[in-house]
Amino acid sequence: MLLDSYDKENFFDEMFGEDAKAHPHYQKVLERFQRLTTAEYRQKQTAVDLAFMRGGVTFTVYNDNQGTERIFPFDLMPRVIPAKEWDLIERGLIQRITALNMFLDDIYHEQKILRDRVIPPHYVLNAKHFRREFMGCDVPKGIYIHICGTDLIRGRDGGYLVLEDNLRCPSGASYMLENRAALKRAFPNLYQSARVKPVDSYAADLRKALQYAVPQSLGNEQPNVVLLTPGVYNSAYFEHAFLARQMGIPIVEGRDLIVRDARVYMRTTAGLVPVDVIYRRVDDDFLDPSVFRSDSLLxxxxxxxxxxxxxxxxxxxxxxxxxxxxxxxxxxPRIIKYYLGEEPILPNVETFLASEPKDCAYILENLNKLVVKSANEAGGYGMLMGPWATQEEIEEFRKMIIANPRNFIGQPPISLSRHPTWVSEQEDFEGRHVDLRPYVLYGDKITVNPGGLTRVALRKGSLVVNSSQGGGSKDTWVLHGDD
Amino acid sequence: MTSSLSAIAPRRSANVMLSRVANSLYWMSRYIERAENISRLLDVNLQLMLDFVPLDDQQLKEHWLPILRSAGDEETFFKHYETANSQSVTEFMTFHEENPNSVLSCLFAARENARQIRDQISLEMFEVLNDCYLFLKSKGARDVWNMGAHDFYEQIKKYSQLFQGLTDSTFPRNEGYEFIQFGKFLERADKTTRILDLKYHILLPQVSDVGGAVDAAQWQAVLRSASALEGYRNFHVADIVPWKVVEFLLFSEEFPRAIRFCLQRVDNFLHLLAGTNKGEYRSEAERAFGRMLSDMNFMRIEDIMNSGLHQYLETIQTALDHMDDFIHQAFMEHPPTDMAAEIRLHQQETQQQQQGLAA
Incomplete structure (x- = not known):
């Protein structure tokens, strides 16, 4: 039977407890998957992959000028989260986004948190993405973070930790929705019997959050909302088109928009039509070439x-x-405490700042034991994985850290929790490291979609879950109950 | 509304259509219709060859060159091939990536346009184009073609027909639908003129001189190239007579690939898009088109044969080209943004505001 020889080894396993028995909330999934033959499993996998390929659920890899469309590898075994765990995640995320939003409002206005010396001011004022020119600029209803995709991980003790807050243009929500649709087709009876919370309302909730962000000057008028994409050649274009279609809003490129008398218009077959809210999937730097990067054509x-x-x-x-x-x-954690007077529900990973002399000394002494990250990189780039790095890589980072300490942090490596994942060479499941990215929306209230994108590092032993570096994904089931 | 596209339209919360989207819908539709027509043309002519006694090189060339001219680019062809025969012409018109009108290029372009407006069309419509694209990208496509070109072209036609059927059953009847239909019928009318034009040179000089030495198989092939053999038989219940074939494919108001049928649909969608009443034509291109359509009501096949079929078909093609220009100018082509000028404009505005604040 599949999974008979599964070994959780010395890791926290999502499915199996210390006694090597499956957790109650995984019981139904385990029973169903153990009834599968390898042939049946392969057949289901092929059907799902083909459906993704046919539906264009792909991302584009540019190795040559042609661009190859690939599907994001999808593992059929769902990751299951019981209700009580989800309750903690949900409360933790709402707390965190509330505080971060208050933080943004503060630093772009009165900067009380800096004056109170809770954060040394230079850290904020010299941050690469701090936009000094927007000091004093009000945003509708005081909301800065309408959409957030926070990366959560679990260490050896199984406690949830926040690894990253993605507050710019977090991506992946479309894969969450497509993964769910695929799994419902592949395992309809299992899905129904497991009592899983639906994720389908994401697009409607996103549309409502965007409509809620309408500029005050427009009053109650129904706003025209658009999604701004860098274009069809962007690797996340599928997601942009998918979300726009689900919301029923136009997807626009920079060239479809024009500004006259400080009003944004889109160019339509009937002439210019005003635009009120832009869900932009374009980074700050590329938004407006008359202010930011003048070479941006997007x-x-x-x-x-x-x-x-x-x-x-x-x-x-x-x-x-x-x-x-x-x-x-x-x-x-200090930001949460400062604005809300609460202890963080979801803790951070222990972190050392290279710009603090004491921390810096520690980092430099322990480069071979720590994970070092650049302050503003994403996608698994600009990182040193100390324990697995070569001596040259370590020395290279040492130089960079000494030259620009503000740009680096160090963290002890977290041995992410593992999840049974199909390994085709073995024709069976083996443990692979996973993280979790739930999606948070900030409209008239803050909501966390019950699910999210579970990313899995498909390479044996790898801790890097990014799709650009050999990562795959799983459907994420949040249960109504605890078993 | 021969719209001035920089005018500010009234706020509409739903159903606004970007010019770029209109452009993509129109071309998606034209390209898939074009691929289907070329597939049918090649398929029919390959089969026709089977009825001939083996032809020598010169005869083969005489057969295939007009076909190449009707849809392909002769110059590009001879850059890559020495002689025009069944193998080289069909290969060029089916697979060649440097031929923008090859079946493959058309379907890739249709799919690329669909991808640009992935949010505007139904999943079903996209899946058909994507299936077709994945099929053509696979090695299997070439294998199917090598094994039997007929099966290959059948497959391509099925994709197109499936796509058009799904458009019918899954696409809302809004402005986008009008662009799709406008493009489809414009393309189809053009292709039927080209199929007819293929054979104009073998038409007999006298309309009355029918049933002569003309090869019935050739005219049957013309009809089949427009899927019109059954339609013709049903209409005439008679032998295949050249001038009757021409008349049918030119003037039928019932047969959906006949030129007049297509032009009437183009006219219909033109009025819907432009927001004009039937019979109302505002621009020169629209007027020329309307004139041509109404001329058809009074023309007899004898008039056309006497004055020259080829010239008449060219008139139609020119009017269709002007329609294509018109639709682009009126709805799809905003003057492109002059980025440098826009940047200057907005930087100046910002400076003026700041000076205003300082003062």
Whole structure:
């Protein structure tokens, strides 16, 4: 039988407890998967892969000028989260986003948190993504972070930790929805009997959150909401088109928009039509070549002046990247405490700041034991995995850290929890490391979609779950109950 | 509404259509219709060859060159091939990536346009184009073609027909639908003129001189190239007579690949898109088109044969080209953004505001 020889080894396993018995909330999944033959499993996998390929559920890899479309590898065995665990995650995320949003509002206005010396001011003021020019600029209803995809991990003791706050343009929600649709087709009876919370409302909730962000000047009028994409050649284009279609809003490129008298318009067959809210999947730097990078062809000249004038909303707001900075991450527990007077529900990973002399000394002494990250990189880039790195890589990072300590943090490596994952060479399941990215929306209230994207590092022993570096994904089931 | 595209339209919360989207819908539709027509043309002519006694090189060339001219690019062809025969012409018109009108290029372009507007069309429609694309990208496509070109072209036609059927049953009847239909019928009318034009040179000089030495198989092939053999038989219940074939494919108001049928649909969607009343034509291109359509009501096949079929078909092609220009100018082509000028404009505005604040 499948999984008979499964070995959780010395890791926290999502499915199996210390006694090597499956947790109650995994019982149904285990029974169903053990009834499968390898032939049946392969057949289901092929059907799912083909459906993704046919539906264009792909991302584009540019190895040559042609661009190859690939599917994001999908593992059929779902990751299951019982209700009581989810309750903790949900409360923790709401707490965290509430505090981070208050933090952004504060640092772009009165900067009380800096004046109170809770965070040394230079960390904020010199952050790469701090937008000084937006000081004093109000955003509709005070919301900066409309959409957030926080990366959570579990260490050896199984406690959930926050690894990263993605506050700019978090991606992956479309895969969460497509994965669910695929799994419902592959295992309809199992899905029904497991009593899983549906994720389908994500697109409708996102649309409501975007509509809620309408500029105050427009009053109660039904806003025109659009999704701004870098274009069809962007690797996440599928997601942009998918979400726009699900929400029923136009997907636009920079060239479809034009700004006149501080108002944004889209060019339609009937002439220019005003745009009120932009769900932008374009980074700050590329939004407006008359203000930011003038070589950007993706952006819309004048967009920022329309934004400043309060005539258009951007989701997320300009300048949220400062709270994404890995150095600011270090301070999030203090941020929560400062604004809410609460202890963080979801703790951070222990972090050392290279810019603090004591921490820096520790980092430099322990480069071979730590994970070192650049403050503003994503996608698993700009990272040193000390215990697995070569001496040259370590020395290279040593130089970079000494040259620019503000740009680095160190963390002890977390041996992420593992999950049974299909390994085709073995024709059986083996443990692979996983993380979890739930999606949080901030509209008239903050909601956390019950599910999220479970990413899995498919390479044996790998801790890197990013799709660009050999990662795959799983459907994530949040149960109504605890078993 | 021969719209001035920079005018500000009234706020509409739903159903606004980006010009770029209109453009993609139109071309997606044209390209898939074109691929289907070329497939049918090649299929029919390959089969026709089977009825001939083996032809020498010169005869083969005489047969295939007009076909190449009707849809392909002769110059590009001779860059890659020495002689025009069944193998080289069909290969060029089916698979060649440098031929923008090869079946493969058309379907890749249709799919690329669909991808640009992935959010606007139904999943079913996209899946058909994507299936077709994945099929053509696979090695299997070439194998199917090598094994039997007929099966290959059948497959391509099925994709197109499936796509059009799904458009019918899954696409909302809005402006986007009008662009799709406009593109489809414009393309189809054009292709039928080209199929007819293929054979104009073998038409007999006298309309009355029917049933002569003309090869019935050739005219049957013309009909089949437009899927019109059964339609013709049903209409005429008679032998295949050249001038009757021409008349049928030119003037039928019932047969969906006949030129007049297609032009009437183009006219219909043109009025819907432009928001004009029937019979109302505002621009020069629209007027020329309307004139041509109404001329058809009074023309007899004898008039056309006497004045020259080829010239008449060219008139139609030119009017269709002008329609294509018109639709682009009126709905799809905003003047491209001059980025440098836009950047200057907005930087100046910002400076003026700041000076205003300082003062």
């Amino acid at each position: 952006g819309v000249p004048g967009l920022v002046s329309a934004y400043r004038a309060g005539n258009v909303s951007l989701a997320n707001a300009i300048g949220t990247g400062v709270a994404d900075d890995k150095v600011i991450y270090y301070f999030v």
